[in-house]
Amino acid sequence: MANHKSALKRIRRNESVRLRNRYQHKTTRNAIKKLRTEEDKKAAEEMLPGVLSMIDKLAKRNVIHNNKASNLKSKLMIHVAQM
Template identity: 85%
Template sequence: MANHKSALKRIRRNEAVRLRNRYQHKTVRNAIKKLRSEEDKKAAEALLPTVVGMIDKLAKKNIIHNNKAANLKSKLMTQVAAM
């Protein structure tokens, strides 16, 4: 167990950040699933900017890698365009 006050605080902080990152990542994954399952092109086009923004936010905070974010966005845009 940690002996220093700063180490104890760091442990608490790491856990809080981990939970927040996990929540945000799961929320984005659910939004992507919702977009992929969308049948209506108009609804998908309306939802796409929101999902892309969420993906960009994850990449900016290093929750996911920048290349993974780019791949996800590319696949989603291709899918919506092909509807």
């Protein structure tokens, strides 16, 4: 167990950050699934910028790797373009 006040604070902070990251990651994954299952091209094109923004935010905060974010964005844009 931690012996310092700052270490105890860090443990509390890490837990809250972990929960926030988990929530944002799950929300983004659900948005990606919704976009992939969308049948209407116009609706998919409207959803795309929001989903791409969510992916960028995860990469910026190091929740996912930059390369994974780029791959996801590329595949989603190709998917929407081919609808």
